[in-house]
Amino acid sequence: MAIVLGPNRYGKAETRLVRVHRDGETHGLVDFNVSAALSGDLTATHLTGDNSGVLPTDTMKNTAYAFARKHGVGEPEAFALLLARHFVATQPQVHGAKVSIESFAWDRLGPHSFRRRGDHTRTTVVTVTEEATQVVSGVTGLVLLNSTDSEFHGFVQDEFTTLPPATDRILATAVDARWRHRDDGGDSADWAKSFEGALDALVGAFVGTYSYSLQQTLYAMGSRLLEARPEVAEVRLALPNKHHYLADLSPFGLDNPNEVFIAGDRPYGLIEGSVTRDDAPPATAGWWL
Numbered sequence: 083m084a085i086v087l088g089p090n091r092y093g094k095a096e097t098r099l100v101r102v103h104r105d106g107e108t109h110g111l112v113d114f115n116v117s118a119a120l121s122g123d124l125t126a127t128h129l130t131g132d133n134s135g136v137l138p139t140d141t142m143k144n145t146a147y148a149f150a151r152k153h154g155v156g157e158p159e160a161f162a163l164l165l166a167r168h169f170v171a172t173q174p175q176v177h178g179a180k181v182s183i184e185s186f187a188w189d190r191l192g193p194h195s196f197r198r199r200g201d202h203t204r205t206t207v208v209t210v211t212e213e214a215t216q217v218v219s220g221v222t223g224l225v226l227l228n229s230t231d232s233e234f235h236g237f238v239q240d241e242f243t244t245l246p247p248a249t250d251r252i253l254a255t256a257v258d259a260r261w262r263h264r265d266d267g268g269d270s271a272d273w274a275k276s277f278e279g280a281l282d283a284l285v286g287a288f289v290g291t292y293s294y295s296l297q298q299t300l301y302a303m304g305s306r307l308l309e310a311r312p313e314v315a316e317v318r319l320a321l322p323n324k325h326h327y328l329a330d331l332s333p334f335g336l337d338n339p340n341e342v343f344i345a346g347d348r349p350y351g352l353i354e355g356s357v358t359r360d361d362a363p364p365a366t367a368g369w370w371l
């Protein structure tokens with residue numbers, strides 16, 4: 083009886099690639115999750131640890147980012163073909179390449195503003211006691227992105243600070259917002275109109291605010307909602323800062339003028355706050371945490 087190596091492959095899974103195509107004022111956005119797997123003459127590394135035929139998975143990831151800069155990114159099929167053919171053509175020991183891409187669709191909100199396709203969730207919590215009625219409306223899972231008009235600098239620097247100041251960055255978040263109505267709305271309440279108006283205000287403020295911090299954008303979103311909807315007493319927002327890191331392409335002789343980004347997953351900044359009126363009636367029941 084002999085023990086033998088069976089079929090095998092290896093690669094980099096889930097390279098999160100965001101490509102901004104800057105065509106003057108109007109930007110295009112492509113958002114991919116790229117996985118590559120190579121197969122071929124890979125016996126040596128498995129049996130003896132001889133890596134002379136192993137293209138590092140780190141290199142596969144770098145290739146995706148570099149190709150995104152060099153060739154641009156269009157349809158996922160075309161980008162997958164480009165990558166897969168490259169690995170087979172340039173690595174003699176590689177006989178097969180499988181490239182899988184998940185493509186996330188974004189709808190345009192403005193020249194450089196986008197909303198991730200897929201429905202957000204509308205939420206409601208009503209609390210009734212013998213004394214009071216409280217109506218809270220909200221939205222979760224509303225993913226918004228500005229590909230410019232966002233800066234972050236002037237922050238505290240201590241001995242652990244490494245974050246470079248940003249004068250042009252992507253600002254993206256998944257909005258979790260709840261707002262407390264002044265009262266039960268009476269018989270003529272139009273909850274649908276109230277919700278749509280509140281949503282438009284949140285989105286409009288995100289799109290229209292030139293931002294120096296997500297905190298500033300949070301306050302702009304909350305105040306726009308209160309301005310637009312007199313029936314709302316207070317709005318609370320929890321905004322994850324969905325970080326996009328500029329890919330460093332300089333080792334490959336490529337510049338990166340804010341076009342190719344690594345979409346971060348975790349950790350993320352979480353910016354939370356309440357925006358209220360000074361004459362808002364008090365909450366009559368817990369409604370946030």
Ligand SMILES: O=c1[nH]c(=O)c2[nH]c(=O)[nH]c2[nH]1
Binds near residue numbers: 294295323
């Ligand atoms: O808008 C931001 N607010 C922060 O508080 C912060 N902190 C950080 O590292 N990046 C950012 N961005």
